[in-house]
Amino acid sequence: MLCSFEVFLNKTLLIIGAGGHGKSVAEAALLSGHWQAVLFVDDRWPQAREAFGCQIVADVAGLANVAHLAQGAVVAVGSNALRKTWLEALASAGLPQATVIHPQACVSASAQIGPGSVVMALAVVGVDVHVGSGAIINAGTVVDHDAVVEDFVHLGVGVSIAGGVRIESSAWLQAGCSAGYGVVVKRNTVFAPGTALTAKD
Template sequence: MKTLLILGAGGHGRSVAEAALLQGEWESVIFLDDAWPQVEELLGCKVMGKVADIGKMVELCHGAIAAVGNNAVREQWIALIERHDIALASVVHPGAWISPSAGVGAGTAVLAGAVVGSAAEVGKGVIINANATVDHDVQMGDLSHIGVGVQLAGGVKIGARAWLQAGSCCGYHVQVAGGERVSPGTALY
């Protein structure tokens, strides 16, 4: 059985687990989360320990993804995955669409209803949340995060570790600086 290790058993972790199991590439999911042992199961999948227990999981999994919305924590967890020589997995919900000409980096989650358009370039460890649009020629830096329903028009550039919260949007060729946090519903032109 091909098993995915997910770091993070919160709401985002649950969404990533569902997407992974629906995707068909993974037969099972196990979690690590610092809420363990209070949280022992999520979606019928076992929470096996705390994030620091990752070394015990190396032989039990075939890939791992950091499933937490906080960009800084996700960066730390990705480094932990890589230090333990576990393959950094991307998860794409089967209800998402990615153009064949787009590039999506390792450790990225693309959730239900999301669209990644022609020639878009998505970095490592990115979150593209449900019903978000990354249109043609968009560039998303490593560890950036776009929330539910975020709309990025063609040619937008999102810097590394930027976070565009739910419902925000960017008009054509807008640039968002690395590390910037954009409030929900904000329109940038």
Template sequence: MYLYGASGHCKVIIDSIESSTNKIIEGVFDDNNELKSILNIPIYNFKQFDKKNIKELIISVGDNKVRKQIAESVTANYVSVIHSNAVVSKYAFIDKGTSIMASAVVNASAKIGKHCIINTGAVVEHDCVLDDFVHISPNASLAGNVKIGEGSHIGIGAQIIQGITIGKWVTIGAGTVVIRDVPDSTLFVGNPAREIKK
């Protein structure tokens, strides 16, 4: 198994993999040639690497746009990782490339798209639908039947009430309380949430 992106987020994914599987992480890819290892795992230049040796890959980059760029440019067998301390309903659907961190909760009939991040202590309640490349930050909470569009980032500690729809490529600021639908490509902050930027 290999990871792509030697960042702080990569360290959390390494911890999740080691907590939940017996798989060996053979290396991490990064464009910074000065980096040699991360948590004692060797770092390689992807362009110079023999791709046929890559059996499984996880994109370990927190930035949603960069994660999408890598996923669209690198053909691989993408796999998901779920920390052993996460609580994921057997009735939830988790698509490939998604990472679910320690103490996160994903409840029944939730549907999580490709290459999403459900970060530490986040809650995704029943019947939520997250499109691809979404990031739910630590301790953020989505009540039931919330829909999150592609590439949107829900900030740390944010709260979204039931039945809300968040558009594509939206940023919800830290601690924001969302009680109304949010359109595409906007930045919302505050309690209650208000738009401050398109």
């Protein structure tokens, strides 16, 4: 995997956030084959210079100064509010939002995945699912047919979403949550790990 400045002719992805999720997104991007190099932006710079073998080149305030180094960018932080703010910063810097899908995710050809969203390893995104912008579909999560996952939603590891469920913008279902048929998760709501949601909720 190539993570340096050495190949400007190849596609470089700029990832905002070099924590655990950022490293996972970097691995997914490189394994996908759509990106040949990764650079990070993280507010620990300049004290921190490297993550996952890739260079950290700026803090968020310096994003515009490094925008020319990449052909696309994605925000890799778990906070929905922060992800939205930083995606807006990407737009201001003129960087196109990338969509990152791990090659070991199973995504239906009829599913729509919005810009700035990530789909991690072993996730399943079913037929006619709609995922908005800046969403996280984390490792091992299942989003079944006809479900709607709106902008800036975070579905944690191992979440199960039944067919036709709607998850409104900026909701966060933490690891192991499930949502049964007919459930509508209201915007900005947060559910603790393992919560089981039914239509009567």
